[in-house]
Amino acid sequence: MDKRALFDQFHRMESRVSSVGEDLRDIQTKLDQLIEENTTLQIENQHLRDRVDYLNKQIEADAANAEPEMSKSRLNLQKLYEDGFHVCNVYYGSRRLDDESCVFCLDVIYGERESRN
Structure with a gap:
């Protein structure tokens, strides 16, 4: 085998190994990220859960x-x-004029619920 051919083959192999090393470093950086x-x-996600x-x-x-x-x-x-x-x-049964409020009616409907609290 020729020394020059051997040297060229070694140089190509060194370039490929160097390229693979750079690719590995890039992949490692991306993997770390x-x-x-x-x-x-x-x-x-755990904090949100x-x-x-x-809240539930x-x-x-x-x-x-x-x-x-x-x-x-x-x-x-x-x-x-x-x-x-x-x-x-x-005033049971009579119409409320202009939908005015009636405290007596409101007491009948809601009065006992409020007194329980």
């Missing part, structure tokens, strides 16, 4: 402390009142 980004996203759990528990606690809904009969009285009729024992 991806690992760092993945770790950051995992931490952020914790926040969602906290808070919503459940608020729902447990919320006032119970009105009974069916009170809902019927409320509907009559909204339709423009008195539901109080003072």
Whole structure:
């Protein structure tokens, strides 16, 4: 084998190895960035899950402390009142003029619920 051919072959091989080394360094840099980004996203994801759990528990606690809904009969009285009729024992059944408010009616509909608190 010719020394010059051997030297040229060695030089080409050295160039390829050098190129592969550069490619490996680039891949390593990108891999490091991806690992760092993945770790950051995992931490952020866990914080968001914790926040969602906290908010869900808070919503459940608020729902447990919320006032119970009105009974069916009170809902019927409320509907009559909204339709423009008195539901109080003072003016029961008469029309409310210009949809004016009536404290007696409001007390009949909502009064006992507010006194429970």
